Amino acid sequence: MEPLDFTSLTFTDVTRNFGRRRALNRVSFSCEAGQIVALLGANGAGKSTLLSIAATMLEPSSGAVLYGDHSARSAGAALRARIGVLGHDLYIYPELTAFENLAFFGRLYGMTDVDRAVAEALLRAGLEDRASEAVSSFSRGMRQRLALERALLHSPRLLLLDEPFTGLDDASSSALRDRLQAARDRGALVIVTTHDLEAIEALVDTAFVLNCGRLQPLAAGAESLRVRYRRYS
Amino acid sequence: MSFMAAVALVVRKDLVIETRSREVVYTALLFAVSCVLVFAFGFVNEGRADPAAAAAILWIAIAFSGTLALGRIFDRERQNETMRALLLAPVARPAIYVGKLAGVLSLLLMVQAIVVPLVALWFQAELFRHASLVIALLATGSLGYAAVGTLFAAMLARTRGRGALLPVLLYPVTIPVIIAGVKGTVALLQAEPNLAIARAWLMMLIAFDAVFITLALWIFEPAMAE
Numbered sequence: 001m002e003p004l005d006f007t008s009l010t011f012t013d014v015t016r017n018f019g020r021r022r023a024l025n026r027v028s029f030s031c032e033a034g035q036i037v038a039l040l041g042a043n044g045a046g047k048s049t050l051l052s053i054a055a056t057m058l059e060p061s062s063g064a065v066l067y068g069d070h071s072a073r074s075a076g077a078a079l080r081a082r083i084g085v086l087g088h089d090l091y092i093y094p095e096l097t098a099f100e101n102l103a104f105f106g107r108l109y110g111m112t113d114v115d116r117a118v119a120e121a122l123l124r125a126g127l128e129d130r131a132s133e134a135v136s137s138f139s140r141g142m143r144q145r146l147a148l149e150r151a152l153l154h155s156p157r158l159l160l161l162d163e164p165f166t167g168l169d170d171a172s173s174s175a176l177r178d179r180l181q182a183a184r185d186r187g188a189l190v191i192v193t194t195h196d197l198e199a200i201e202a203l204v205d206t207a208f209v210l211n212c213g214r215l216q217p218l219a220a221g222a223e224s225l226r227v228r229y230r231r232y233s
Numbered sequence: 234m235s236f237m238a239a240v241a242l243v244v245r246k247d248l249v250i251e252t253r254s255r256e257v258v259y260t261a262l263l264f265a266v267s268c269v270l271v272f273a274f275g276f277v278n279e280g281r282a283d284p285a286a287a288a289a290i291l292w293i294a295i296a297f298s299g300t301l302a303l304g305r306i307f308d309r310e311r312q313n314e315t316m317r318a319l320l321l322a323p324v325a326r327p328a329i330y331v332g333k334l335a336g337v338l339s340l341l342l343m344v345q346a347i348v349v350p351l352v353a354l355w356f357q358a359e360l361f362r363h364a365s366l367v368i369a370l371l372a373t374g375s376l377g378y379a380a381v382g383t384l385f386a387a388m389l390a391r392t393r394g395r396g397a398l399l400p401v402l403l404y405p406v407t408i409p410v411i412i413a414g415v416k417g418t419v420a421l422l423q424a425e426p427n428l429a430i431a432r433a434w435l436m437m438l439i440a441f442d443a444v445f446i447t448l449a450l451w452i453f454e455p456a457m458a459e
Contacts, residue, residue, distance in 0.1 A: 001234070001323065055321060059458065081323035091318035093309075095250040104246050108322040110234040134253075150318075 001110070003081035005157060006068030007033040009054065009189060014063035016049055023049040025213040026063070033157060036180060036190040036203050040218065040229050041210035047193040048088070050210065051160045054191065055085045067158070081109060084156030086164055090147035094136035098127050098146050101135060102153055109154040121149040124179070140167035148179060159183055161192040165199045173199050197225040236331075239324035243332025244339070250309065251340065257305045258340055265298035265348045273355040280357055284422030285415075287356035292374070292414045294348055295341065296407070299378055300400055302340050303386040306333070311390045320457055330453040334383040341375045363421050366431050370421075373438035374414035378407050380445040388456050413437045 009031055016024040023046045031037045039047050052058040053065060056072040056079065065072060067079055085091070092101045102121055106114040122128045125145040135143060144167055151159065161180075165173055173196075180190055180203055194200055207218035207225060209232045221228050234242075251257055272290040276282045310316035319329045349371070353360040360367050385402045389395040417434030420427040 003323065057317065057321065057458075077323040077325065079323075080321055083321065085318075085321055087314060087317065089314035089317075091315055092313055093246070093250060093315055094313065095253050095309075096246070100249070104242065105318070105322070107242055108234065108239065108319075108324060110323065 001078055001081070004067075004070060004075045004078035005082060006070060006079075007157075007187075007189075008066075008068055009158060009191075010064075010066045011050075011053075012064045012066070014050075014053065014060045014065060016046075016053060016058065017061045022213050024053070024060070024215075027210075027213075027215040028063075029208060029215060029217075031189055031191070031206060033187045033189045034184055035205040036184050036192065036200075038197075038200055038204040038207040038218075038225070039191060039193045039210060040197070040207060040225075040232075041193075045210040046213045047210055048162055050215075051085070051087075051162055051191065051193065054158065055083055055160050056080055081154065082157040084151040084154065084159045086147055086151040086159075086161045088162050088166075090143050092135055092143060092147050092150060095134060097132050097134055098122060098125075098138070099131040101146065102150055105150050106153050111154055117153060121153055125149045126175070141169055141172045144168055145172060145175070148176060152179065152183065155186070155188075157188060159188050159190045161190065161194075163194055164192060165194055165196040177203055197229060201225050234324050236325050236328045239322075239328035240332045240335060243319070243329060244335045247306070247333070247336035248339065251336075257302045258343055260305065261298035261302040261340065261344050262347055264301055265294040265344050266351060268294040268297065269348060269351050269355065277356060282356040282358070284358060285419045287352055287358035287360075288415050288418035288422055290356070291348065291352045291358075291360075291418065292411050294352075295345060295371075295375065295414075296378060296404075296411055298344055298348075299337075299341050299375070299382060300403060302344075303337060303379075303382040303403075304396055304399055306337060306340075307386040307390040307395075316387065316390055316457075326454040326457065327450045330383065330387065330449060333387065334379055334449075337379045337383050338375060341379055342372070345371055345375065358422050359426075360418075360422070363426060363428065363431070366421055366428065366435065367418065369435055370414055370417045370431070370438065373435060373442055374410055377410040377438060377441045377445050380442065380449050381406050381410075384449040384453060384456065387453070410438065410441050413441065 011027050011029050014024055014027045041047050053060055099118055102118040103114050122131050183190055208215050209218050218228055276286040349360055352358055382403050389398050413434045417431045420430040
């Protein structure tokens with residue numbers, strides 16, 4: 001199976017209902033490879049639902065999501081090969097070592113030369129000395145760094161990050177920003193949700209605000225993200 | 234990545250985790266051995282027991298310890314939402330199901346490797362007289378039970394009250410498997426073993442397995458949609 005590449009993500013009138021509750025209401029937006037897009041909003045605004053739909057884990061109740069010219073339904077596994085996700089939960093096995101975790105997912109994504117790629121990823125995460133230790137002995141920050149490398153290991157075109165700055169100290173936050181910038185520079189489309197607006201201030205190309213399932217672009221301006229975002233809350 | 238390579242990766246990962254924690258196999262084994270031991274006190278008189286009781290207790294121990302194992306194995310995937318990571322991977326999603334099924338099945342077979350000799354010893358049951366048929370009954374029965382159990386446990390992994398719901402869903406569907414296993418085993422444990430009857434129940438178990446696995450492969454992907 002060849003990974004299916006794309007350079008844009010387009011949501012058109014996407015609505016998602018959970019029973020009688022409407023989590024997303026006619027959401028439309030488009031973004032291109034090489035952009036970092038911030039998705040802002042209060043808890044329960046629909047950010048995680050939107051990320052789940054973009055990750056192909058959830059189907060919209062109505063509307064369309066296109067990855068380039070392809071839909072998730074038509075492209076399936078070939079499309080998932082180009083998507084990386086870091087969720088609230090870290091998607092890593094605490095019983096396995098750092099190396100085993102990355103190697104398992106690397107092989108699952110059909111990567112070649114997995115051992116070398118994993119060694120490089122552990123070096124980037126600053127975990128090369130802890131490679132053979134079980135993840136259960138890691139701090140939250142170390143797990144977060146490992147989980148980010150897991151999401152980036154297969155060089156995804158679309159990178160979806162749900163609150164990636166949670167639990168990180170200043171040094172780890174700075175390293176994460178560098179990683180996101182590097183991902184953008186190599187042509188990834190990064191969508192990030194966060195409440196830590198200062199952490200992403202200098203990174204973001206475009207920002208949207210989700211409010212009760214409705215999406216609107218964050219007004220442009222010279223003020224900080226936080227000041228502009230406050231106008232919507 | 235091929236279907237079988239993905240299956241092998243998932244099984245290997247599950248077995249490595251279980252080898253380190255030994256949590257599932259010890260829990261299931263302790264339950265199964267306790268179950269057989271308690272029944273042995275009730276059903277064994279002067280060193281012998283009704284062959285039907287031995288067969289029923291063997292299958293009850295397997296089924297109940299299997300439910301414990303199923304719940305725990307999928308609890309692991311829920312704790313860090315790793316099931317979601319598996320479903321996001323670019324592999325055929327039924328391969329994830331088959332990998333989990335093979336992992337569950339291998340744990341069930343490990344439990345049986347201990348429990349079957351214990352039943353043979355404590356109940357003086359002639360389980361090794363027609364060993365190949367007993368093994369075939371246990372293997373096909375376990376496969377059918379694990380096929381349904383793996384599907385339901387995966388579906389319930391993110392549900393509240395999954396511990397209570399799993400047996401409620403699982404037992405009614407797998408009752409035919411357990412009955413066929415018991416009847417086939419009883420036929421082999423009689424003073425005059427009825428091989429034809431045992432083979433007939435074995436064929437029925439194979440048919441159950443074919444139906445259950447086909448259905449599970451078919452509905453796993455839509456059932457796992459959030």
